[in-house]
Amino acid sequence: MKQRTILFLLGLLFICCGQLVAQSPAPVTLVKAARLLDPRTGNVLSPAAVLIENAKIKEVGAPTKVQAPSGAKVVDLGSATLLPGLITGHAHLLLDVVLPTEAERARHYNGTMTVAELLAIGESPSKRVLLGAQNAREDLESGITTVRNLGHSGIDGDTELRDAINAGRVPGPRILASGRKLITRGSYVQNLNPALADAILNQEFLFIDGADQARQAVRQNEFRNVDVIKVTADENLTVAELAAVIEEAHRAHLKVAVHAVDKTSIQTALDAGADSIEHGDEITEEQLKQMREKGMFLDLTPTSYGHFFTKIFEATIAESLTLYAERLKADERNRQRFNDLAQQVLKSEFVHGFEARDNQLYNSLVQRVLKSGVKFAAGTDMCWHYPGKTCGQATVSRFPTLHEAGMPTLDVIRAITTNAAEMLGWQDRIGAIETGKFADLVAVSGDPIADIHELERVRFVMKGGQVIRNDFVEQSAQE
Numbered sequence: 001m002k003q004r005t006i007l008f009l010l011g012l013l014f015i016c017c018g019q020l021v022a023q024s025p026a027p028v029t030l031v032k033a034a035r036l037l038d039p040r041t042g043n044v045l046s047p048a049a050v051l052i053e054n055a056k057i058k059e060v061g062a063p064t065k066v067q068a069p070s071g072a073k074v075v076d077l078g079s080a081t082l083l084p085g086l087i088t089g090h091a092h093l094l095l096d097v098v099l100p101t102e103a104e105r106a107r108h109y110n111g112t113m114t115v116a117e118l119l120a121i122g123e124s125p126s127k128r129v130l131l132g133a134q135n136a137r138e139d140l141e142s143g144i145t146t147v148r149n150l151g152h153s154g155i156d157g158d159t160e161l162r163d164a165i166n167a168g169r170v171p172g173p174r175i176l177a178s179g180r181k182l183i184t185r186g187s188y189v190q191n192l193n194p195a196l197a198d199a200i201l202n203q204e205f206l207f208i209d210g211a212d213q214a215r216q217a218v219r220q221n222e223f224r225n226v227d228v229i230k231v232t233a234d235e236n237l238t239v240a241e242l243a244a245v246i247e248e249a250h251r252a253h254l255k256v257a258v259h260a261v262d263k264t265s266i267q268t269a270l271d272a273g274a275d276s277i278e279h280g281d282e283i284t285e286e287q288l289k290q291m292r293e294k295g296m297f298l299d300l301t302p303t304s305y306g307h308f309f310t311k312i313f314e315a316t317i318a319e320s321l322t323l324y325a326e327r328l329k330a331d332e333r334n335r336q337r338f339n340d341l342a343q344q345v346l347k348s349e350f351v352h353g354f355e356a357r358d359n360q361l362y363n364s365l366v367q368r369v370l371k372s373g374v375k376f377a378a379g380t381d382m383c384w385h386y387p388g389k390t391c392g393q394a395t396v397s398r399f400p401t402l403h404e405a406g407m408p409t410l411d412v413i414r415a416i417t418t419n420a421a422e423m424l425g426w427q428d429r430i431g432a433i434e435t436g437k438f439a440d441l442v443a444v445s446g447d448p449i450a451d452i453h454e455l456e457r458v459r460f461v462m463k464g465g466q467v468i469r470n471d472f473v474e475q476s477a478q479e
């Protein structure tokens with residue numbers, strides 16, 4: 001082709017593109033619903049309209065007051081209730097724990113889940129990132145528009161997943177990625193081939209061994225562009241080490257989430273000035289008082305409350321039975337063995353012990369936290385393979401358990417919207433349906449204050465003004 005012709009075609013292209021840009025104004029959507037719940041105040045606006053322009057909320061009010069410009073897309077959700085998009089404060093999108101057998105766990109000093117987590121670390125990073133992409137999509141479809149992912153993602157699995165979602169390559173929620181989890185050498189190093197241990201562990205963790213190394217670990221995560229720092233506190237972690245982590249992280253404007261379960265670790269997190277305590281199982285009254293004074297968040301994770309593991313195991317056994325149906329039918333002895341094993345697992349200390357402990361723990365913890373005035377949010381620690389449920393369905397099934405443990409339904413909703421947004425430091429962009437915030441909305445058919453299980457039946461999801469899911473009859477019209 002002649003040079004002049006090429007220049008002419010290029011020129012034409014620019015003109016066309018210019019016109020295209022000029023002709024497409026900012027996308028405007030008007031969402032209407034019978035009710036809109038503001039978790040902060042508990043007020044319900046009825047009926048409600050939300051005007052969205054360029055991924056953000058422009059106006060919220062009565063439909064008679066909110067005027068949409070001509071050409072705006074109208075999404076009428078009829079008798080539905082609108083809520084802010086849900087936020088999980090604690091998840092592991094790139095981890096799919098299949099529990100090890102009783103016998104395997106009995107062989108290892110390090111207790112219950114460590115073995116399973118280590119098995120995950122040994123898996124191909126590509127496999128894990130694809131799992132993460134699936135879990136992210138499934139979370140979003142269930143109404144979770146923001147996930148704080150706290151470790152177990154390999155070196156850069158969660159930061160890359162976040163970037164891929166933001167670039168529109170794969171669907172998923174907003175992700176706050178922690179990168180590698182900071183741990184002391186004491187916690188996860190058992191049971192591995194010593195010759196390979198460090199090479200394997202470095203895929204998943206950064207070690208804290210003295211204050212200098214603690215700072216270095218934060219910087220390594222900073223280099224990967226993390227959004228938050230996750231530390232696992234145990235009795236080996238000193239206040240000085242954790243304080244160094246926190247100082248370094250705060251210098252980079254990153255919050256620090258500290259996994260702390262026992263009293264000693266909780267005290268270390270308190271003394272060093274963590275931003276949030278994850279789990280907090282054994283927290284004392286005195287420690288709750290200190291948390292309130294420091295304005296620290298408690299991130300509740302009612303993972304196994306309400307026979308969750310029993311349900312997972314039953315589903316896993318049922319799935320296996322289907323998979324092996326032909327073989328088991330042909331072999332009576334094998335079928336007997338399989339049934340015995342299944343019964344043994346269901347009655348095991350892991351399933352029963354964990355569940356009984358969590359049920360008892362949360363019944364008292366929730367009451368104590370509410371009484372103490374400590375700021376709280378909720379996560380689920382979701383990383384369990386639950387046959388028959390998506391990751392999102394498994395995740396949202398955990399939130400109503402807080403209500404079963406005594407939390408008023410409005411507080412449950414706050415824990416995964418307004419409160420969670422503040423814990424993440426994102427209260428200026430998510431967690432509420434307010435002017436200037438991202439248009440992250442969900443809608444349910446019923447009233448979630450009257451029936452918290454409505455959270456498990458999200459039928460409309462919008463993220464950044466984009467409709468992800470709409471099971472309501474959509475009436476789009478040009479106004």
Ligand SMILES: [Zn+2]
Nearest residue numbers: 090092150381
């Ligand atoms: Zn966790």
